[in-house]
Amino acid sequence: MSEPSKPQGRKFQLPEHLKVYKDVWVIVEQERGIVHSVSLELLGEARKLADKLGVEVGAVVLGAEGPDLNRICADSFSYGADIVYKVTDPVLSDYRTDPYCRVMTDVVNAYKPEIVLLGATTLGRDLAGAIATTLATGLTADCTELDIYMDNRSLAATRPTFGGTLLCTIQTLAYRPQMATVRPRVMSMPERDDSRVGRIVEVFPQLREDDVVTKVLNFIADREQNEAQLAFADIIVAAGKGLGKPENLKLAFDLAKVLGAEVGVTRPLVQAGWTTFDRQVGQTGKTVRPKLYIAAGISGAIQHRVGMEKSDLILAINTDPNAPIFDFAHQGLVGDALTILPALTDAFSRRLSVNRLAG
Amino acid sequence: MHIVVCIKQVPDSAQIRIHPVTNTIMRQGVPAIINPFDLFSLEEALRIKDKVGARVTVLTMGPPMAETSLRKALSLGADDAVLLTDRKFAGSDTLATSYALTSAILKLSEEDPVDLVFCGKQTVDGDTAQVGPGIATRLGFQQLTYITKIEDLNLDAKEIVVQRRAEGGVQVLKTKLPCMITMLEGTNTIRFGKMDDMFRAARYPLKTWSKDTTGAEETKVGLKGSPTVVSKVFVPKPLAQKATMIEAEGGSPEALASAAVEAIFGAQPKLADDLLARAAAGL
Ligand SMILES: Cc1cc2nc3c(=O)[nH]c(=O)nc-3n(C[C@H](O)[C@H](O)[C@H](O)COP(=O)(O)OP(=O)(O)OC[C@H]3O[C@@H](n4cnc5c(N)ncnc54)[C@H](O)[C@@H]3O)c2cc1C
Numbered sequence: 001m002s003e004p005s006k007p008q009g010r011k012f013q014l015p016e017h018l019k020v021y022k023d024v025w026v027i028v029e030q031e032r033g034i035v036h037s038v039s040l041e042l043l044g045e046a047r048k049l050a051d052k053l054g055v056e057v058g059a060v061v062l063g064a065e066g067p068d069l070n071r072i073c074a075d076s077f078s079y080g081a082d083i084v085y086k087v088t089d090p091v092l093s094d095y096r097t098d099p100y101c102r103v104m105t106d107v108v109n110a111y112k113p114e115i116v117l118l119g120a121t122t123l124g125r126d127l128a129g130a131i132a133t134t135l136a137t138g139l140t141a142d143c144t145e146l147d148i149y150m151d152n153r154s155l156a157a158t159r160p161t162f163g164g165t166l167l168c169t170i171q172t173l174a175y176r177p178q179m180a181t182v183r184p185r186v187m188s189m190p191e192r193d194d195s196r197v198g199r200i201v202e203v204f205p206q207l208r209e210d211d212v213v214t215k216v217l218n219f220i221a222d223r224e225q226n227e228a229q230l231a232f233a234d235i236i237v238a239a240g241k242g243l244g245k246p247e248n249l250k251l252a253f254d255l256a257k258v259l260g261a262e263v264g265v266t267r268p269l270v271q272a273g274w275t276t277f278d279r280q281v282g283q284t285g286k287t288v289r290p291k292l293y294i295a296a297g298i299s300g301a302i303q304h305r306v307g308m309e310k311s312d313l314i315l316a317i318n319t320d321p322n323a324p325i326f327d328f329a330h331q332g333l334v335g336d337a338l339t340i341l342p343a344l345t346d347a348f349s350r351r352l353s354v355n356r357l358a359g
Numbered sequence: 360m361h362i363v364v365c366i367k368q369v370p371d372s373a374q375i376r377i378h379p380v381t382n383t384i385m386r387q388g389v390p391a392i393i394n395p396f397d398l399f400s401l402e403e404a405l406r407i408k409d410k411v412g413a414r415v416t417v418l419t420m421g422p423p424m425a426e427t428s429l430r431k432a433l434s435l436g437a438d439d440a441v442l443l444t445d446r447k448f449a450g451s452d453t454l455a456t457s458y459a460l461t462s463a464i465l466k467l468s469e470e471d472p473v474d475l476v477f478c479g480k481q482t483v484d485g486d487t488a489q490v491g492p493g494i495a496t497r498l499g500f501q502q503l504t505y506i507t508k509i510e511d512l513n514l515d516a517k518e519i520v521v522q523r524r525a526e527g528g529v530q531v532l533k534t535k536l537p538c539m540i541t542m543l544e545g546t547n548t549i550r551f552g553k554m555d556d557m558f559r560a561a562r563y564p565l566k567t568w569s570k571d572t573t574g575a576e577e578t579k580v581g582l583k584g585s586p587t588v589v590s591k592v593f594v595p596k597p598l599a600q601k602a603t604m605i606e607a608e609g610g611s612p613e614a615l616a617s618a619a620v621e622a623i624f625g626a627q628p629k630l631a632d633d634l635l636a637r638a639a640a641g642l
């Protein structure tokens with residue numbers, strides 16, 4: 001991104017030929033019939049931006065024709081879309097950069113949205129980087145906040161930089177569309193409203209499989225493997241270096257078991273080989289937004305914080321009363337995680353089993 | 360086989376501090392390192408070189424001091440190095456950066472056609488993960504991001520099979536060279552350099568190219584070629600309040616734990632209900 005050298009941002013007026021660009025779009029990410037939750041979060045966010053601008057929300061749904069795709073179109077309306085661009089072709093059944101990029105470039109050029117939003121997922125980042133290049137426009141990655149500067153109807157996209165030590169607001173002034181990717185679980189999930197309806201615009205891009213160089217030989221779904229499903233957990237018990245040695249990680253797993261929770265960790269634990277990368281929370285790991293996050297022996301470094309600070313309730317356990325994590329946790333407990341974790345496991349099992357007997 | 364690895368010199372973000380009064384980044388004394396994500400891609404390129412033979416060129420765009428990162432990469436086993444440096448590139452965003460790097464890759468291709476471009480997954484300072492896809496799109500190369508494993512590379516058929524980390528699982532993809540690959544972190548470990556490579560790196564006459572060397576158009580680089588502008592930089596608001604501290608008579612772990620459970624259930628009654636319902640159902 002460039003240095004702040006054009007500070008007249010708000011004063012900039014859009015050239016006439018770019019004023020035909022209207023509406024706020026979300027590219028709805030689906031893989032094998034499953035919609036990524038970030039797309040629904042983005043429809044809620046797009047709704048807010050479109051209402052400010054007085055325009056409509058468009059959802060772009062790409063894939064092979066079928067019941068899954070129809071359901072996803074209906075869901076897009078329920079979560080806030082006014083128009084669904086339903087782009088169907090057998091070639092689009094699996095995500096591949098090249099056909100997706102070609103089709104999206106054409107659809108954007110045909111219908112001219114002013115804002116295009118995608119999730120900052122492996123698919124969203126892969127596709128956004130490619131289409132921002134074919135469209136020769138600005139793209140702001142990994143945003144945590146979106147707003148409109150009404151002075152000139154421009155998108156103000158805010159994102160962390162330097163590992164979260166600073167935030168910066170980035171704008172795309174003289175180019176359209178304005179593009180942004182947004183981290184999952186940063187925007188809140190909108191209420192579903194099944195009474196909402198809208199228009200469907202069908203697009204048939206007429207692709208030929210022979211023109212696509214990259215072939216999908218196989219897809220190994222995570223459910224068939226043993227990967228931690230951190231991103232979707234309601235409760236996370238997270239462990240840091242304060243646990244001292246790898247054997248003690250068991251204390252976190254014991255508590256997680258009682259709570260039906262997942263175990264997360266800080267980066268040093270992954271680097272030291274205590275556990276696998278799929279459990280790392282933070283800037284270079286997963287962003288999580290559980291209802292309860294229990295942080296044991298974690299100092300609260302900024303790179304960890306950016307991945308978990310949106311949790312509904314954070315309980316931090318740390319021997320050091322001055323640990324930075326107490327500056328943003330909701331509840332704090334000064335104590336030794338090695339004794340507190342087992343005591344918590346006991347206390348929770350007692351509370352929960354008392355209820356089972358009573359119930 | 361010619362492989363280009365794009366590396367960026369970045370400040371070690373672990374050591375960046377914010378000036379408490381002026382709220383600006385204090386860069387003085389912060390060491391510059393090769394973007395950590397780029398090392399996974401460099402290592403993968405060097406492994407291909409070891410296995411099937413290849414020429415590995417490292418390329419960076421940056422200020423003259425970025426030379427040290429190129430020499431570091433040479434000491435690890437890269438064969439050639441290009442420093443793309445020009446005041447006209449200053450202020451480039453990702454669109455302009457991918458354009459400038461592409462112009463250099465095209466120039467390298469004139470001498471020895473490039474079959475593979477490796478980029479890092481993302482940088483730790485820009486953090487956008489856009490430059491790699493930008494380069495692939497401009498070159499018309501197949502784009503393979505978040506790769507966890509190169510399963511097979513067949514030079515005769517110019518075919519490559521890789522595993523790619525997707526959201527809900529792993530894609531196994533087969534495609535044709537040329538392509539642009541970004542490796543996922545943690546997929547390999549960067550090697551130690553060999554003694555003779557270190558000596559060679561120290562005095563290697565690396566190439567220093569300007570905008571005019573690669574023929575990049577002036578309007579497409581630097582601030583002029585960058586659609587995005589930074590309109591504001593600020594320090595995150597400290598969250599509203601500090602944690603409420605849980606205390607208990609006597610301070611035994613048991614007493615503290617019970618107090619914590621009550622505090623959690625008190626603050627999150629809905630969560631408590633869910634948990635209790637699940638427990639009652641014997642889950
Ligand atoms: C580019 C970059 C990216 C990074 N990305 C991430 C990331 O994604 N995720 C991440 O987590 N980190 C990341 N980091 C690392 C981050 O900066 C911190 O180093 C890391 O989060 C610290 O982990 P920690 O809290 O477990 O360890 P420490 O900082 O060592 O903290 C240990 C804490 O445990 C406490 N403690 C000690 N003994 C006990 C005990 N018996 N009981 C209770 N408490 C105890 C100590 O008081 C201390 O506060 C990144 C760093 C860089 C440079």
Ligand SMILES: Nc1ncnc2c1ncn2[C@@H]1O[C@H](COP(=O)(O)O)[C@@H](O)[C@H]1O
Nearest residue numbers: 365420478479481482485487488489490
């Ligand atoms: N100035 C640069 N010089 C060389 N390579 C770069 C440069 N900027 C970005 N890259 C490459 O593009 C990748 C992604 O960068 P970014 O889009 O900034 O996250 C990096 O890991 C590098 O491989």
